[in-house]
Amino acid sequence: MGVTEDFDLGIDRIINEIKNRNARKVGLQFPEGLKRRSFSIASEIENKTGAEVQISANPCYGACDLDRQLLETMDLVFHFGHSTIREDDGGKVIYIEARSPVDLGEVVRKAIPLFEGIRIGLITTVQHVHKLEGIRRLLEEVGKEGVIAEGDSRIAYPGQVLGCNFSAAFSEDCDEYLYIGGGQFHPIGVALCSKKPVIIADPYLNEVRKVDTHAIMKKRYAAIGKAMNSKVVAIVVSTKTGQQRMELAKYLLRSAKKKGLQAYILTMDLVSPEQLLNFKVDVIVNTACPRIAIDDAGRYPAPMLTPPEFEIVLGEREELVFDEIRGE
Numbered sequence: 348m349g350v351t352e353d354f355d356l357g358i359d360r361i362i363n364e365i366k367n368r369n370a371r372k373v374g375l376q377f378p379e380g381l382k383r384r385s386f387s388i389a390s391e392i393e394n395k396t397g398a399e400v401q402i403s404a405n406p407c408y409g410a411c412d413l414d415r416q417l418l419e420t421m422d423l424v425f426h427f428g429h430s431t432i433r434e435d436d437g438g439k440v441i442y443i444e445a446r447s448p449v450d451l452g453e454v455v456r457k458a459i460p461l462f463e464g465i466r467i468g469l470i471t472t473v474q475h476v477h478k479l480e481g482i483r484r485l486l487e488e489v490g491k492e493g494v495i496a497e498g499d500s501r502i503a504y505p506g507q508v509l510g511c512n513f514s515a516a517f518s519e520d521c522d523e524y525l526y527i528g529g530g531q532f533h534p535i536g537v538a539l540c541s542k543k544p545v546i547i548a549d550p551y552l553n554e555v556r557k558v559d560t561h562a563i564m565k566k567r568y569a570a571i572g573k574a575m576n577s578k579v580v581a582i583v584v585s586t587k588t589g590q591q592r593m594e595l596a597k598y599l600l601r602s603a604k605k606k607g608l609q610a611y612i613l614t615m616d617l618v619s620p621e622q623l624l625n626f627k628v629d630v631i632v633n634t635a636c637p638r639i640a641i642d643d644a645g646r647y648p649a650p651m652l653t654p655p656e657f658e659i660v661l662g663e664r665e666e667l668v669f670d671e672i673r674g675e
């Protein structure tokens with residue numbers, strides 16, 4: 348997450364939790380945008396509780412990515428900036444969500460003339476999810492019905508999206524969607540998964556625009572095209588708790604072998620181009636975080652495909668769909 352705001356991280360609650368649980372060893376895990384606040388938070392915890400504090404310096408892109416060293420050795424771990432995805436964390440992890448104080452009303456008002464339908468699905472990331480009810484009321488005043496739908500078990504709040512899960516855009520039928528937040532990835536995902544128009548209201552740029560999926564689809568079809576005559580396939584599996592899709596990888600491995608391809612499962616924690624440099628493969632199939640194939644594919648030594656894209660290469664699927672990691 349690209350955090351640049353001074354979020355209130357609720358340090359008093361953190362101190363109380365440590366005292367109430369009598370935790371003597373406390374781990375802290377931050378996404379990149381909040382790491383700059385780690386030393387002051389650690390010092391405050393040490394001064395006010397006397398607990399020993401360790402900070403994870405590993406990259407952390409989501410709640411799918413719990414620091415296992417901290418989980419094994421600490422009494423309590425505070426995971427900042429993400430909501431729980433209800434994976435098994437042994438009851439040791441407290442999620443400290445960063446709620447944005449940024450006003451959304453102005454940019455949402457700007458978006459209203461772009462709507463053509465009446466039922467508008469409201470979608471955002473966890474930083475703004477507490478503002479969705481206010482936006483629903485704002486739309487009601489102009490005759491639109493704001494729909495805040497539940498997602499599946501990986502989604503902590505109605506209307507919330509993750510980069511790997513757009514289930515909150517499926518559970519209710521809407522005419523179109525309003526994505527409130529920064530960045531392109533989430534609204535593109537909502538548009539490709541729902542096949543409905545999506546308007547972006549970006550409060551950071553104070554800008555509204557319609558999502559255009561043309562460029563991303565062109566890129567993805569180009570990657571599929573390059574992979575069509577592949578002979579050697581690497582199927583990547585992350586060992587991170589919330590990204591590990593070994594069963595899917597095994598299914599893809601069997602399917603590839605049936606088509607006469609040489610296919611291998613490669614396991615790794617953080618998926619990065621450097622770790623794949625010495626494997627001579629024609630195509631990399633990424634079963635870890637779906638964002639990697641979309642955001643970073645160009646950095647890898649061979650075309651990188653998502654599982655549904657690889658199924659197209661194998662002739663087992665026709666329609667290109669966005670990869671998601673679904674819950675129950």
Ligand code: SF4
Pocket residue numbers: 408409410411412509510511512589590635636637638672
């Ligand atoms: S798998 Fe990727 S998109 Fe999903 S929660 Fe983890 S980092 Fe975010």
